[in-house]
Amino acid sequence: MADDATLRRLLAEIARGGADQLAELYDLTSPKLYGLILRIQRDRALAEDVLQDVYLRIWQAAGAYRPEAGPPLPWLCTIARNRAIDSVRRKVEHQGPELDHGEDWVARLIDPHDGAADFLDRNALLACLGRLDPMHRDCVVLAYCEGQSREDLARHFDRPVNTIKTWLHRSLAGLKTCLEAVS
Amino acid sequence: MSGGRPGMEPTSERDMRAAEYALGTLDAQDRAALQREASQDPATASRIDEWERRLAPLMGAVPPVAPPPRVREALLRALPDVGGAARDELRQLRRQMRRWQVAAAGSGLLAAGLALFVAVGSSRSPAGGRYLAVVQGGGALPALIVRVDTQTGLAQVRPVGADAPAGRSLELWYVGAEGAKPLGLVGAAPSQVKLPQVTAPDGVIAVSVEPPGGSPSGQPTGPVVYTGKLIAE
Numbered sequence: 001m002a003d004d005a006t007l008r009r010l011l012a013e014i015a016r017g018g019a020d021q022l023a024e025l026y027d028l029t030s031p032k033l034y035g036l037i038l039r040i041q042r043d044r045a046l047a048e049d050v051l052q053d054v055y056l057r058i059w060q061a062a063g064a065y066r067p068e069a070g071p072p073l074p075w076l077c078t079i080a081r082n083r084a085i086d087s088v089r090r091k092v093e094h095q096g097p098e099l100d101h102g103e104d105w106v107a108r109l110i111d112p113h114d115g116a117a118d119f120l121d122r123n124a125l126l127a128c129l130g131r132l133d134p135m136h137r138d139c140v141v142l143a144y145c146e147g148q149s150r151e152d153l154a155r156h157f158d159r160p161v162n163t164i165k166t167w168l169h170r171s172l173a174g175l176k177t178c179l180e181a182v183s
Numbered sequence: 184m185s186g187g188r189p190g191m192e193p194t195s196e197r198d199m200r201a202a203e204y205a206l207g208t209l210d211a212q213d214r215a216a217l218q219r220e221a222s223q224d225p226a227t228a229s230r231i232d233e234w235e236r237r238l239a240p241l242m243g244a245v246p247p248v249a250p251p252p253r254v255r256e257a258l259l260r261a262l263p264d265v266g267g268a269a270r271d272e273l274r275q276l277r278r279q280m281r282r283w284q285v286a287a288a289g290s291g292l293l294a295a296g297l298a299l300f301v302a303v304g305s306s307r308s309p310a311g312g313r314y315l316a317v318v319q320g321g322g323a324l325p326a327l328i329v330r331v332d333t334q335t336g337l338a339q340v341r342p343v344g345a346d347a348p349a350g351r352s353l354e355l356w357y358v359g360a361e362g363a364k365p366l367g368l369v370g371a372a373p374s375q376v377k378l379p380q381v382t383a384p385d386g387v388i389a390v391s392v393e394p395p396g397g398s399p400s401g402q403p404t405g406p407v408v409y410t411g412k413l414i415a416e
Contacts, residue, residue: 031247
């Protein structure tokens with residue numbers, strides 16, 4: 001994975017219209033972004049459309065990236081995640097079978113694959129996730145990493161949608177309080 | 184959510200909506216509503232930003248997957264091929280726009296900047312070449328309604344609630360390959376302006392806030408904030 005300085009330079013050049021730099025940015029970051037998109041949008045053809053749309057947005061919005069708002073990779077990843085979520089929420093029916101049921105995302109975060117160190121404050125978030133009720137934590141992590149909706153989670157945990165909503169709100173409020181305390 | 188007026192929700196509820204947006208659990212309708220709200224309300228946008236930052240480390244847990252090469256090829260083919268001079272103008276205006284968005288977000292002065300970018304490119308022309316844009320100045324009511332007809336080469340500008348900031352004028356521009364050309368001031372009454380003979384693909388129409396009587400330099404100098412969306416009629 002490319003370092004922050006390289007990505008910042010590429011974004012600045014893309015903002016000035018550098019198409020070659022967009023290709024370079026694509027080569028450096030598309031596996032990470034595609035990985036995120038594909039976990040959420042499981043239809044590969046649709047996931048590819050989302051990926052292309054994400055880089056067209058980056059092409060248009062590169063100048064809006066402000067270094068003081070944080071490192072560039074999470075900024076790019078957030079665009080990808082949001083477009084992937086938009087793409088699955090537009091469909092009424094959740095698509096396809098899950099790829100590998102029961103992925104332990106928290107364990108992956110503790111023992112990360114390449115690239116996880118690019119995200120700041122990993123330990124703080126891990127510590128705070130660890131303080132949540134395990135089922136509530138799974139709810140948050142499945143929503144975030146796999147794009148599961150409240151309805152998906154209700155089926156997954158065999159609970160009413162309103163219960164899921166309560167769990168999510170309780171967990172998110174707990175995370176916020178905890179992150180503010182540890183940072 | 185409750186579907187009521189967002190401004191009336193207690194802070195914690197607004198924060199939870201932003202949190203669920205960042206988490207991804209809002210439905211399509213609520214997501215779209217919050218995206219719209221964030222584009223007009225810097226406080227909403229920054230609540231979402233904060234939540235996205237809080238949760239971002241989780242993205243580190245998801246392993247990369249190499250996309251098939253066809254995506255890269257399709258992406259590079261899809262990049263718009265804009266001519267050099269027009270591109271420079273567009274870039275300059277976009278930069279100015281972004282600066283103002285940043286400034287407006289910081290100072291809550293969104294309503295002070297009124298502007299519009301309208302692409303009049305033939306590549307995106309709807310049948311009949313007519314577009315409608317409703318320009319908002321940060322409030323709920325439209326400030327300007329602009330009708331662009333690329334076939335007759337005329338743009339009609341109808342102010343609805345457009346008050347130029349005290350002591351300033353609103354000026355309409357066409358920006359094409361030869362640079363920005365002033366089209367005239369936006370007055371209190373509806374007016375009609377002629378577009379230049381050559382309306383190149385990817386030309387834009389912009390409204391900027393200028394000193395009284397219009398820009399002294401013949402180029403846009405004032406705040407430019409994207410607030411209008413172009414709708415094909």
